[in-house]
Amino acid sequence: MRAILFLALLLATSFGFSQTTVNGKVVDQNSQPVPGANIVIEGKAIGATTDFDGNFSLQTSEVPPFQLRITSIGYSDVTEEVTSNNQTLTIVINESQTFLDEVVISASRTPERIFESPVTVERIGVSEIKNGTAADFYGGLENLKGVDVNTNSLTFKSVNTRGFASFANTRFMQLVDGMDNSTPALNFPIGNLVGLVEPDVLSVELLPGASSALYGANAFNGILFMRSKNPFDYEGISVSIKRGITSQEAAGDNAYTDVGIRAAYKFSDKFAGKVNFGYLKGTDWAANNIDDKNTPGGTRDNLNYDGVNVYGDEVATNIKDVALTLEGLGILPAGANALVPSEIVSRTGYDEGDLTQYNAESIKADWGLYYRPIEDNSLEISYVGKVGTGTTIYQGTNRYNIDGFFQEQHKFEVKNDNFFVRGYLVGDKAGDSYDMVFTGININQIWKDNNTWFGEYTGAYVQATLAGATDAEAHAAGRAQAESGRYLPGTPEFEAAFNKVIKDPDLSKGSQFYDQSKYYHADGNYNFSHLIDWAEIQVGGSFREYSLNSLGTIYTDIDGPIDYSEFGIYSQVQKTLPFEGEKSLKLTGSIRYDKSEFFDGFYSPRLSAGYTISRNHNIRASAQTGFRNPTTQDLFIGLDAGRAILVGSAPENLNRYSRDYDISATGQLQYQQPSSITQTGAAAYNNSYSAASVAALGETGDPSVLEIANPDLVKPEKVTSFEIGYRGKVDKLVIDFSTYYNTYKDFISQEVVVSPFYGEVGDGGLSVAAIANGDYQPYSTYTNTDADVSSYGASLGLNMKVFGDYNLGGSYTYTKLDFDRDANPDVMLNFNTPEHKFKASFGNEQLFKNFGFNVSYRFSDDYFWEATFGNGVIPEFHVVDAQINYEVPSIKSSFKLGGTNLTGKEYYTAFGTGHIGSMYYLSWTINN
Known part of the structure; x- marks a missing residue:
């Protein structure tokens, strides 16, 4: 012993x-x-x-x-x-003189000075977040050079670069610690719903432009790479509390709260863990645009009124056909249809504010366990879990109230300085979300079905005409009769109908947005630089399997989940050639091969060269190709959006969507058609006219203007991108310039077509009659255009110290679409970016001891917004944000008082969304 x-x-x-x-x-x-x-x-x-x-x-x-x-x-x-x-x-330690010394990892999947990056990179870190003027770090991305942040709602912002995006931004990838946080159901991220809690943010890097060579299909337009703090390196408890108000003309002044908590602890040199929690609550930007989509400048007095933010008025019919039907049934006397004009009349809709409370809420949490089993070795094994739920507004083909949407992620990863292998699961649940357009439509249906409403309207019109009323008086009498007994917002009848509709996923009766989709992803990378001296060589690959499960409410999966997969492999070689003095040439070559089970494989190469003239001057050039596989929606959607039916173009999807349609009285009587038919989604691709030509037929009455559409089935989209850039420092001035030119092949777009219920397109007879009689269905198809699509642009960023320690910075971005719109009126590109953007900032992190301030300014030129919900011009806007901050080291705290859009002039970044007002906030950050 x-x-x-x-x-x-x-x-x-x-x-x-x-x-x-x-x-x-x-x-x-x-x-x-x-x-x-x-x-x-x-x-x-x-x-x-x-x-x-x-x-x-x-x-x-x-x-x-x-x-x-x-x-x-x-x-x-x-x-x-x-x-x-x-x-x-x-x-x-001294503050970096310029951002040129900052280290990024996203451009080449390996640490390197941003100065030496082979492609354009934008970056923000802890210091930029602390001194930023935005209310949160994610909103601060809109101050980066070349970046578009489109505000869908208070809690849902869509980040994009170089155009070609709507809120369904499937061309842009968003990674959080290596995990894609796009939702399985929608195929794109809902802002920062399951992203990072602000006290846990280490850095955010953004690569504009094609990044497919290293990151695969969805990095077609760029990639946002967010990194969190490792508990081995950052211990302790950190808290961020923000309180303030949002101010908007439509919604008034409302409270705003944003809380983030981080707790991390290193139990030993081998084991550490962390937990994060975030909570945000406010009132969303209310949307109240009542302009008529059908008639620019039109009002609610229009017979066929369809308000931008009014829902239920999408249902319309020709009262001439109603009169013929009623006459055939003996309800109207013989010859009464002669008194009724051939005019389309719409039902009365409900304002968006009647169908949502504009709650904006986000609750998210994540946790991680980290294990380093070998002393003096970087090997790390980790498990990370993330959950998030929230309420927001999403604008796609319709406007959706996303209520209680839930997303989870679980990742297991093994890595060291030379490799990583990880696998993760992403799943979502739609919660109590619903389509506001169909909510309005089906509340109307519960109160008074369409046949009864239009029948009463037409009958009252005939009676008023027989009594000597003018056309306008007869229409007023018809609407008054049809509207009798209408459910008014706030009444028990309306509330009962509303609650019934939003709980029913059958769009013929309800509006619930149902989904429980998921995907499984695995990827890995190995860097041979520790084994090979003459170059840095990396290899890697990824695999993803989708499982779509919407019970037929979004996808054509009524008979069970739809599963499919895709994979990719890549390699990169980097070699730095030293020259005399500080001069060197860094060459990078990358290539990736990707394969979806539905399409042939595709190679994405990238070649770049960076020439370092001296420590402060670098010129770079790159040429790369990127590709984008059709998304889950492009392939398998089957959704009646009211104005058109969205049908994905996977071959097995075309006949999975079907619907019964009633034939007009004219079609039955004059063309001996049955009272109803069943039409599948295949008709959109095999028997359709272009929507523009059908509109031309209505204007001219000339059948020769009809053009056969019959769009091809969708296939992968490709881009070839060339970029030249310069980074450098001249005295105190830091310069970052880049210019690019992109050409696209097989550009994926949605094309609206019209399929007749009888006849074959091009027959010159029966199909034309079907169109003239209103016996047709509009479809929104997913296809590729053979039109020439190109874009080009340039960005210039300037930063310097002035008057001693004051920071002055600014950037200008030019973006231009090269496309013949007149020759391709049915092709929807969703370019959706201003031609000119200017951003500037001025501040001092230490104006005096522990006190700093910053002011930022953003200008956007006017631009045309194009999306399935609607099209329109977005006016130019000027936005001023500002903040002051004060540190109190004795209590380990930092206080910030800030405001956004201080001029109070409301603006918007997309057609149909609420106008963005002002926000004022006070934040208290502890131990961060």
């Missing part, structure tokens, strides 16, 4: 003598503490992090002397030598 005790004491003593302790403090050039700085032993995975006061303590088995490397975002790296045990250090 004594021997055992003696041995234990000896081991403990030996262990104690083997420990080296280093204490210290990290400060900036103004002797202010730098919290969150990383102190790592050179060549080892051993380190510590400074607390809010800049202090740290490091224990290691390393025997002095050895080197410490001190790093912090926004500061230049410093190396300090430890010469003895129990040494106390005061380490001074």
